[in-house]
Amino acid sequence: MFGLNNGLSLIFFLLFMGGISVMKVSREDGVKLKKVALEWSLAILISVLVLWGAFDLEGQFQIINRIEWIVSPALNFQWGPGVFALDGVSLFFFVLTALLIPICILISWKSIKHLFKEFLLCLLFLEALLVGVFLVLDLLLFYLLFEGILIPMFLLIGVWGSREEKVRASYYFFFYTFAGSVFMLLGLFQIYSVTGTTDYQILLNIKLPVTTQKWVLAGIFLSLAVKIPQIPFHIWLPQAHVEAPVSGSVILAGILLKLGGYGFLRFSWPILPAASEYFAPLIIMLGVVAVIYGGLLTCRQVDFKRLIAYSSVAHMGLVPLGLFTHTIEGLVAAVFMMLAHGFVSSALFIAITYLYERHHTRLIKYYRGVTLTMPVFVCIMMVLSLSNMGIPLSCNFVGEFFSLLAAVEYNFGLGVLATSGMVWSAAYSLYLYNRISFGAASNYLLFIRDLNRCELLAISPLLIAILIFGIFPFIIIDPVKNGVIFSPGGG
């Protein structure tokens, strides 16, 4: 009987096999290449969903896989074992990753013209790394995978990006991420030198000295804040988004930005509680600044990809805000907000790319009256814009409501400031939507067909997810809550 405990190994095995089978297909046979990759990624998605079904909603770490990694009996030295496991928090990021990869393949069906095989391999490699990073319970392995993601992502932006600017964008991306993670590595070394282990589950039960905690958190913060992206470290994001191909944007907005919040969720309160308490006001304040400053920035963009990228900055500001208030609402809000943003933002990028592929400009001001030529697209865009502004019954609302609630409970004035983000988000979402869809038909926009079936199929899972998790949010909240409460120091 196939034991559930092998579930995670199965995912990695499928990823490996997927990579192999893509490699075996000839480079000339483009259609088969796409089909093979799509089939394997769907197989992975299905097995991930099965794992979700088998997941025990009440428990904490489960489906644990151990990998004996660096073991040297002669030196009486052991690093690891690397433990891979799921809990309520990582489960949904895991699902989100598996969901977005097939979508990425679908939306690149026509748009990627050269080196398609490498592109697919890149995506699969990225998926493997992402799955790993969300599952692993060892700090050093986490770091390795976290950094490893840089490589395929760097390639995605640099090789398959759209313009000459892409080199600079990938440089920005690399610069910020790498400079940040140096400090994280230092922090991890510090933890190892004090405790002698990097095993997360052991670290949960160790109380680090307060001074060490502060230095470690400062280091980790620099690395994770870049990923979130927290406000002074955010300028790589619009660059990267604008230049990346659509699948790159989707992965970047959908999953990569979640790594920062996920890292905070894992490392801040559970293993560095005193330092988190110490730094909380600073980080919360940065979150509020992100909401207001990011909102203002977003309102003034004319390039729609950049607009959505800045709106990500503004929305992701709510994540550390909720997280560092250290209430159940705040922690749930952080996870929910990240997931909601993962659905909405990536769907927005996809939708916008559909428009871009038809008219080849990203400037909002060139568009008007698209409703007349592309009604279906405009309907989808409306749902997405509304979710982006956090209208009730969309999943963004749940996240936003909880994180603002946490902010208000933390400090009323702060909550009022953070709540002003509701107006900004409405302003830029509606500005984008209104400008593109309404107005008289433009002479300069040639009549072009509405979304085709492939495009509709690619975006619809995200739309469905937005609505389902907005109306039945407890599907996500219950496991997340349990995961958050059970981890020591987490509730």
Place this chain on the structure above:
Amino acid sequence: MYTCILFLLVVGALAAGVGGRKLGEKGAGILTSSCLIISLSWSVLIFYEIILSFSTTHIKLWRWLDSDLLTVYFGLQFDGLVAIMLLVITTISTLVHIFSTAYMLGDPHIPRFMSYLSFFTFLMVVLVSSDNYLQLFIGWEGVGLCSYLLINFWLTRVEANKAAIKAMLVNRVGDIGLILAMFGLLDRFGSLEFSSLFNVVVVSAPSSDITLICLLLFIGAVGKSAQLGLHTWLPDAMEGPTPVSALIHAATMVTAGVFLLIRSSPFFEQAPLALMIVTIVGSLTVLFAATVGVIQNDLKKVIAYSTCSQLGYMVVACGLSHYSISLFHLMNHAFFKALLFLSAGSVIHALSDEQDIRKMGGLIKLIPLTYIMVVVGSLSLMGFPYLTGFYSKDLILELAFEQYYLTFAYWLGGFSALLTTLYSIRLVYLTFLSNTNSRKAIFRRVHEGSWNLVLPLIILALGSLFVGYLTKEVVWSFQITFPPIVPVFIKLLPVFLSLGGAALVIVLYFYSIHLFKVPSFIGRMGYTFLYSAWQFNYVLNYFLAKRVWRGGHQISYRTIDKGTLELVGPKGVSNFLIGLTRGLSNLQAGQVFNYALVILIGVAMFIWGVV
């Protein structure tokens, strides 16, 4: 039965929206209208069960938000307030649906329009029938969304686009108030359900927290009900089709704010300060909107400002703690204002989409039925004795007089009653009675509409005549209010003021029209001030929005994001490194004395023991 009313509405909306192409223009109209008629009959049944048979109902649906400390269920609560609101909403909505089938005839997007209307009605029902604030917020945002879509219905018009986005954004500012009030409630009472909150608040001592919560709730109401400060969206919203104005911007959605005040009455009862502010803002709105309405030239804008003013009366009634009277006025207002808007629609329809009342006139001979409707609606609006408006409006004024510390609400309201008459009679005069100013080609085509255009008007006219008289005891029973004892003079004053206003208009327009010909400097200034609605738009745009916008661009985008952060970040680092390497490579220029110098320095440092 209770959930069916919601179900039907959403089915109608989805069928017309998604399957509109299959149903066709006529089919969509018939389908949604019949859905509405059925839900109307059900809400009559609900009215019977709940108000006449005293059996309130509470239905709990599934779990929505849940984080252990905060649990919110979807739930429906039907009590007296809800039953009356349901009746008003479904009645007006049904009539507007029927009206629209005629009014929008020939528009290719009728299914979409009907779908939006039905969807709006659904969300409005969600708003009124929810059993907690968060679910109310769904309806609250949802009706705002539908209002956005419907204002934008003729989407190729830039004005409509601007008005729509403005409506949504200004409402959003109010929504912040509601959201913050919810947080406050959660913080203080740990729940959002009406049943638990109201039971707790009655026994809790008045405190500044409750006052704050009430004020925040009131900000929400100010946004939705277009009270002074956040009212700017309502006149602009007249860009939408006229049935929309009748349903959303007169009868139902804008009253949601008043509904919120009535719903939260137990809180406001614990916060006298908040009540006072509510009264003050309400009475200022009454005066403000009435003064502006006198000057406007757009047929629909006159009625829109009138709506704003009447909403002020409702808010004043809430501020005086007479919630049932507020509800009563809400209901009466729904009838006569919907009548006015729909007959305005009929006029506009007859005149081939002309809205400027200066270009109308003489229509009494061509569309006498519409004339009768407008007169009935206007008389009811003025509070002509024994018509619907009289029962609630006069009562509000008397109640305002009774509150000795806030008599100024009475004086403002009374003066506004005069202004109300002024603009109503002016509207009737310019549209129907004066010599015509419209073009011959248009004028010759003026005609009454078909039966489905006229029928709703007649029903609403009957409502405007009799609803107040028939239902006053029923609505008052929601919260017992006795007519106050005031001097006869005070009781009669509003009526006299109204009659005086009517007389004034007649005198001005019939006998001394030349008074308007050469306005003095002050007259022109006053006219401009009133015509531009006390310059609210100008102030908000130029002193607030524009500054924020410019700040957003120059400070946050150009100075910080593209300036400082780039220089400190990647650009600065790469420039620094390039500079450094260039300096270093310059050092190795192949000149011997450079190398000698380096060697010398190295040796010197070695000797000194630095390295």
